[in-house]
Amino acid sequence: MALDPARRAELRTLLDDWVATRSPKAKERLVEGHLPLARHLARRFADRGQPMDDLVQVASIALLKAIDRYDDERGVEFSTYAAHTILGELKRHFRDTGWAVRAPRRLQELYLELTTLTAEVGHRLGRSPTIAELASAADVTEEQVLEALEAGQAYRFTSIDAPAPGTEGATISSTLGENDPGMEMARQRAELEELLDILPDRERRIVILRFWQDKTQSEIADELGISQMHVSRLLARSLAQLRDASS
Amino acid sequence: MVGEPWGTLGDEVRLVVPADPGMLRLTRLTASSMVGRLGYSYDEVEDVRLAVDELCWAITGIGAEGSSLALVCTVLDGAVQFEGHLISGAGSAGEAITLSSMTSRILERLVDSFEILAPNGTNGPGFRMVKRRA
Numbered sequence: 001m002a003l004d005p006a007r008r009a010e011l012r013t014l015l016d017d018w019v020a021t022r023s024p025k026a027k028e029r030l031v032e033g034h035l036p037l038a039r040h041l042a043r044r045f046a047d048r049g050q051p052m053d054d055l056v057q058v059a060s061i062a063l064l065k066a067i068d069r070y071d072d073e074r075g076v077e078f079s080t081y082a083a084h085t086i087l088g089e090l091k092r093h094f095r096d097t098g099w100a101v102r103a104p105r106r107l108q109e110l111y112l113e114l115t116t117l118t119a120e121v122g123h124r125l126g127r128s129p130t131i132a133e134l135a136s137a138a139d140v141t142e143e144q145v146l147e148a149l150e151a152g153q154a155y156r157f158t159s160i161d162a163p164a165p166g167t168e169g170a171t172i173s174s175t176l177g178e179n180d181p182g183m184e185m186a187r188q189r190a191e192l193e194e195l196l197d198i199l200p201d202r203e204r205r206i207v208i209l210r211f212w213q214d215k216t217q218s219e220i221a222d223e224l225g226i227s228q229m230h231v232s233r234l235l236a237r238s239l240a241q242l243r244d245a246s247s
Numbered sequence: 248m249v250g251e252p253w254g255t256l257g258d259e260v261r262l263v264v265p266a267d268p269g270m271l272r273l274t275r276l277t278a279s280s281m282v283g284r285l286g287y288s289y290d291e292v293e294d295v296r297l298a299v300d301e302l303c304w305a306i307t308g309i310g311a312e313g314s315s316l317a318l319v320c321t322v323l324d325g326a327v328q329f330e331g332h333l334i335s336g337a338g339s340a341g342e343a344i345t346l347s348s349m350t351s352r353i354l355e356r357l358v359d360s361f362e363i364l365a366p367n368g369t370n371g372p373g374f375r376m377v378k379r380r381a
Contacts, residue, residue, distance in 0.1 A: 118289060128290035131283035146283050149292075150276045195349055211356045216290045232293050239297060242349055243304065 011079070019072045030067055031060075034082055038063045041086045051230055055090065057200070062089035110148040113138055115229040119221070122228065128218050152233055198245050203238040206231060260320045266310030266333055274303045274318050274331075281320045282327055287380050295378050298357040299329060301350055302374040306333050309342045309372065317370075326359070326379040333371030344372045 014033045018026040038059035045055050066085035070078055117137045121129040135142045196204050202224070209215045209223065217235070221228040262277045264270040278299040279292050287295070299318070306316050315334040320327055344363050346354070354361050354376070361376035 122289075128288035130286050130288055131292060132286065134289065142283060143280070146276065146280050146292075150272060150279065150296075211353050214356060217293055218290055228289070235293075236297060236300070239301065239353065243301070 015072070015078050018067065027067060031063060034063055034067075034079070035060065037079060037082060038086055041083060041090065045090055051226075053226065053230070055093075058089055058093045059086045062086040065089070104151075107144075107148045107151040110138065110140060110144060111152040111229070114145065114148055114152075115227045118228050122218055128216065128228075149229075149232075152229060195242055195245055198241060199238050203234050203241075206234055207238050207242075210235060258322050262318045262320075263315050263334070264318075266307045266314045266316040268304060268307050270316065271300055271303055271307070274316070275300050277318060278320060278329060281322075282378065282380075285322070285327065285380065287378075291378065291380065294357040295327075295329075298354055298361070298376055298378070299331075301354060301357075302329075302344075302361070302376060303331055305344045305346060305350075306331055306373065309333065309344060314371070323377070326377050328375065328377045330364075330373060330375045332364070332373035334369070335371070342372060344374065 011033050014026070014030045017023075018030045020026075039056055042052065042055035042059040046052055062085050063082055066078075066082040069085070070081055072078075114134060117134060118129065121133055121137050125133070129137075131142050131145050135145045138145065196207065199207065206220055206224070209220045210217065215223070217231045218228050221231045224231070260277065260281055262274060264273050275296045279296045282295050283292050303316060303318065310316065310333050313335065317332045317334050319330045321330070343365065346363065358376045358378045361374060364370070364373040364375055366372050
């Protein structure tokens with residue numbers, strides 16, 4: 001990813017500012033300046049069956065790590081160091097959360113096709129489609145649909161090294177329901193809030209929408225503007241993380 | 248299949264696998280196949296898959312080496328019942344399944360009913376859950 005000299009100098013200034021001040025504002029500007037690099041590297045892995053959203057998220061978090069860990073006195077260009085860190089995290093992401101049970105290519109392809117079909121058929125019918133309807137739309141058997149859906153869930157053996165959540169948005173307490181005077185409820189709520197805090201913002205929101213606001217996966221998909229299968233996969237992954245954390 | 252799903256399957260499907268988390272894929276696939284063939288919506292199939300995963304995982308968590316997990320899926324009137332048990336496994340049969348408040352909350356939203364079962368005879372600790380079709 002070649003940069004023109006002016007852009008390179010601009011990024012150098014951002015880095016110098018960060019090294020000198022360590023201020024949140026400088027960090028934010030440095031992140032923004034290098035997000036194109038993160039996206040560029042994430043795209044290298046775009047044909048491996050994982051949504052770009054996820055890959056960009058992994059790459060962006062790796063960029064944050066690179067910024068935090070970078071030591072200017074070592075004489076390594078930051079972009080080189082960041083690229084190395086981001087690629088390492090992307091590879092680790094695939095190793096840890098990729099197709100844990102290696103799915104045949106045809107199932108991976110069918111899974112990706114179903115990602116689109118689920119939304120299309122669902123919108124056409126005005127309800128969540130049945131497996132038979134999905135099979136008919138994809139011109140495959142119901143067994144193949146189920147196998148593909150299961151193959152898509154093979155991401156679930158995730159690392160507990162979840163990205164740190166941001167601090168924006170509503171508090172968990174405000175979304176868990178009405179106030180309850182009972183101490184037991186209060187204790188449970190505190191426990192739940194602590195547990196949910198391990199999830200990244202988006203996954204936490206999905207869990208709350210599904211289990212505290214009783215939205216279906218398809219409703220959540222519509223609300224967030226992502227596919228239902230993506231919601232499904234994020235939910236499964238989140239539950240596995242919550243389980244690991246609580247056990 | 249969608250038009251008249253009930254009665255087109257046998258009343259019961261049984262699956263016995265090693266009580267190992269690596270085997271949960273088979274339990275999820277069995278359960279989702281069952282309800283998928285009965286005309287449940289994709290949303291409902293996903294609910295079953297997640298719920299079976301949670302409960303079977305709880306069983307594998309208390310299973311000693313060499314123990315098995317039995318999952319019985321039974322077609323009821325307009326619903327499917329899933330019953331899972333730990334089988335054998337010296338030293339583990341008496342241990343109860345415990346669910347966190349988080350897991351209980353999640354299961355309440357995923358299925359119509361669920362309960363944790365105490366060891367009974369040859370059956371070790373287990374669970375029973377029912378998912379109705381909308």
